[in-house]
Amino acid sequence: MSTLAIVGAGPQLGMSIARRFAREGFSIALLARRREPLEKLTATLRNEGGDAEAFPADVSDPDSLRTTLAAVEERFGGIDVLEFSPAPSKADLRARPLIDASEVTVESVLPEFDMYIRGGITAVRQVLPGMLSRGKGTIVFTTGAGSGPMIFPQVANVQIATGGLRNWALNLHASLAGRGIYVAHVALAAAIGQGEPDAEPDAIANAYWELYTERTEPELVYNALPGDWQMDRVADKFIVD
Template sequence: MSTIAIIGAGKGLGMAVARRFGREGFSVALIARNQQRVDALVEILGDEGITAAGYTADVRDQDALRTALVRASEDLGLIEVLQYSPLPAKEFMRPVLETVADDLVGPVEFSIYGPVTAAHQVIPGMRALGRGTMLFVNGGSAVRPGARVTGTSVAFAGESAYAQLLHDALADEGIHVGQVIIPFGIDDGDPSHSGESVAERLWSMHVERGDFRVYAEAMPD
C-alpha cells in the first residue's frame, strides 16, 4: 500500500488531501504539532475506511521531523508522496521596514530547513520504490513578495528555489517535485478556493507529473 505523509496536517486542506489520496488506496500519515488534534483526525479517517496514523513534530525541530517521518514509514510503509504545507506563524509576517535579522530566523527554519530535512528523509525511500512525489504548498508571496509579509516572502522564495532545484535534480529518477501556489485563502466561500478543490489539484499533480509550478487560480494583477 502506498503512503502519503502530510506535514502540517489540519482539518482543512490536510484532511481534504488525506481523503482524496485515501480514496485511491493510500495510507495517510498526518504530521502536526498537536498529537490530540491529529489523533482526532485519524479517528475520523478511520471511520471513513482510510488507514491513517498521526505523529507530532514541529517543522522547526529537525530531529522531531525526521523521527516522525521514520515512524510513519515504519508503521505505514515507505512514503511515496510527501506534502509540505504547514501554516506559517503570524509573527513571520511583519512589514519590511519593521523586520530585523532575528525576525527571519523562524521563517527560514520553517520554510527552508524544514523542507530540506523532510526531503532528505524521504528521498531514499522513494528511490527504493522507484517512484515518488513531493508537493510544496505556498501562498502568493512565494512568487510575488509582499511588503507586509516580509518573513514569508523571503522564506517562501527560498523554499521555492530549493523545490525547483529538487525538481530538476530528481526528474530522471521518477521522482516528481511540484509546487502549488494559492494566491488567496482556502475555504473562504469560493468553491475554487476550497480544500477539496486544492486537494484535487494536488492529486492531479501527483498523477500527471507535469510542470513544477501550478496555480490554484490566477494571481491578481
C-alpha cells in the same frame, strides 16, 4: 498500498488532501505539532474507511521531524508521497507577526527559515533515499503564492523563507528528473474556505490529485482570490492551513 505523509496537516486543506488520496487507496500519515487535533482528524479518516495514523512532530525541530518521518516509514513501509505545508498557528502569529518588507529584520526571518527551509530540507533528506531506492516517489511543497509568483509585501518575513523553499523545489524538480522522483511546488493564493468555490478545500485538493497523476509541471500557481480581496482582511488565511 501507497502512503501519503502530510507535514503540517490541518483541518482544512490538509484534511481535504488526505481524504482525496485516501479515496484512491492511499494510507495517510498526518504530521503536526499537537497530538489531540491530529487524533481527531485521523479518527475521522478511519470512520470514513481510510487507513490513517497521527504522528505528532515539530517541523522546526530537525530531530523531531526526522525521527517522526522514520516512524512513518517503519509503520507503512515507506513514504510514496510527501506533501510539505507547515503553517504558523494563530499563537505563532502573535509571537512572531507578519512583517512588511520595509520593516524586516534578521530576527523576524530566522524563525521562518527554521520552519520552511530547515524543515523542508530535513523532511526531504529523510524520505528521498527510500524513494530513490524504489525508483519512484513524489514530493510536493506548498506555500503562499507570495513565495514568488505574486507580490504581497505585508508578509515579507515569511516570503523570504518560502521564496527560498520554492526556488529549491523547482531546482529539485530539475535535479531528479529522469530518476523516477517527481517534485512540484504549489503556490497557493486562496483565502481557504472563505466562500469562493475554487478556494474551498476540496476543490484545491482535487488540483493536488491532478498534479500527482499528471506528474509534468514543476509548479502549480493556484489563484482563487476574489477581485476585492484585501491582504489585511484575511492575512492569516493567506498562510497555508
